[in-house]
Amino acid sequence: MKRIIVLLSMILLLSACNSNKQSTVSPMKEHRGHAKVKGGVYLEKEHTQPKTNAPLAMDKEKFIKKMVSQHGFNRQQLHDVLEQTNKLDWVINLMDKQAPKAGTSTVPNGAWIRYKNKFITASNIAKGVDFWNQYQSELQRAYKQYGVPPEIIVGIIGVETGWGRVMGKTKIIDALSTLAFYYPRRSEYFSNELEDFLIMARDEGVDPFDLTGSFAGAMGYGQFMPSAFRRFAVDFNSDGHVDLWDPVDAIGSVANYFKSHGWQRDKKVAVMADGQASQLENGFHTKYSIETLSKAGLKPQSSLDNYREVSLLRLDMGDRYQFWYGLPNFYVITRYNHSSHYAMAVWQLGQAVKNAR
Numbered sequence: 001m002k003r004i005i006v007l008l009s010m011i012l013l014l015s016a017c018n019s020n021k022q023s024t025v026s027p028m029k030e031h032r033g034h035a036k037v038k039g040g041v042y043l044e045k046e047h048t049q050p051k052t053n054a055p056l057a058m059d060k061e062k063f064i065k066k067m068v069s070q071h072g073f074n075r076q077q078l079h080d081v082l083e084q085t086n087k088l089d090w091v092i093n094l095m096d097k098q099a100p101k102a103g104t105s106t107v108p109n110g111a112w113i114r115y116k117n118k119f120i121t122a123s124n125i126a127k128g129v130d131f132w133n134q135y136q137s138e139l140q141r142a143y144k145q146y147g148v149p150p151e152i153i154v155g156i157i158g159v160e161t162g163w164g165r166v167m168g169k170t171k172i173i174d175a176l177s178t179l180a181f182y183y184p185r186r187s188e189y190f191s192n193e194l195e196d197f198l199i200m201a202r203d204e205g206v207d208p209f210d211l212t213g214s215f216a217g218a219m220g221y222g223q224f225m226p227s228a229f230r231r232f233a234v235d236f237n238s239d240g241h242v243d244l245w246d247p248v249d250a251i252g253s254v255a256n257y258f259k260s261h262g263w264q265r266d267k268k269v270a271v272m273a274d275g276q277a278s279q280l281e282n283g284f285h286t287k288y289s290i291e292t293l294s295k296a297g298l299k300p301q302s303s304l305d306n307y308r309e310v311s312l313l314r315l316d317m318g319d320r321y322q323f324w325y326g327l328p329n330f331y332v333i334t335r336y337n338h339s340s341h342y343a344m345a346v347w348q349l350g351q352a353v354k355n356a357r
């Protein structure tokens with residue numbers, strides 16, 4: 001997934017405290033049907049939306065041509081479907097606000113503490129325990145099959161959606177068509193996502209206008225993007241459908257995502273260090289030998305699972321920095337969202353829920 005998702009998750013989780021639990025009935029199940037035209041998507045009813053005259057970042061006709069020639073979509077129906085989408089200017093504004101910014105603080109100011117406190121709270125831990133207890137057998141089955149432990153799956157679904165409480169209310173087709181056709185900076189990425197989304201809706205027999213998610217098109221319990229759906233989502237409850245709004249399919253899909261990105265069964269994630277090494281570059285993408293870190297002044301607080309090469313992680317605790325040895329499984333968590341804070345929050349939330357059970 002992308003950095004945008006975690007920022008969204010933060011906003012959503014903050015608002016989650018004030019909102020009631022959403023219906024857990026999957027929109028996939030509610031609206032599953034059959035397409036009326038060959039190569040078409042299923043449409044529950046005629047969707048009529050105002051047309052827009054704004055300039056295009058990507059040629060709609062070119063997109064339609066590709067969907068017809070490569071995936072056998074019905075040209076006229078797809079044209080009509082895209083005509084009925086809404087251009088969401090607020091989505092473009094939000095995306096602009098989240099464009100990468102340069103420059104970070106050089107003195108500790110508590111950035112990690114502020115981030116962590118959005119997710120690792122007593123109320124969140126209690127909700128995580130409930131989720132774990134409810135889906136204990138499925139979480140165990142996922143661990144057995146994919147090697148990914150319950151605390152990681154529980155941590156991901158907790159940080160992403162508060163265990164299904166906040167899965168987003170934006171029409172995915174509006175979000176994705178807005179970003180594909182009216183947002184040049186990410187147009188290529190989002191037109192590919194729109195492509196995968198339409199294929200998903202057609203394959204699963206759901207009306208694409210019925211599916212809601214984040215403003216960037218992330219869906220369901222684990223906030224999968226459509227491309228992740230096509231590559232990694234699985235039918236973990238064996239009902240014949242792959243449904244990101246079904247908690248059991250989401251559990252299997254998150255586990256499969258991790259396994260596919262190189263998760264190593266029963267290996268550690270990260271180990272805290274004694275000492276300081278502020279002179280070294282840090283981040284999940286860095287690579288150091290244990291000897292280099294030792295010479296810099298760091299010592300692991302427990303075994304490093306025989307790894308000889310690690311990343312150097314630095315958490316801003318407000319009054320000081322805390323250093324960690326990042327192991328390969330930590331890097332795998334960042335494949336879900338490219339952020340050390342994100343990965344650390346997922347892991348620590350999962351651990352906290354595990355300890356509270």
Ligand SMILES: [Ca+2]
Binds near residue numbers: 236238240
């Ligand atoms: Ca299923």
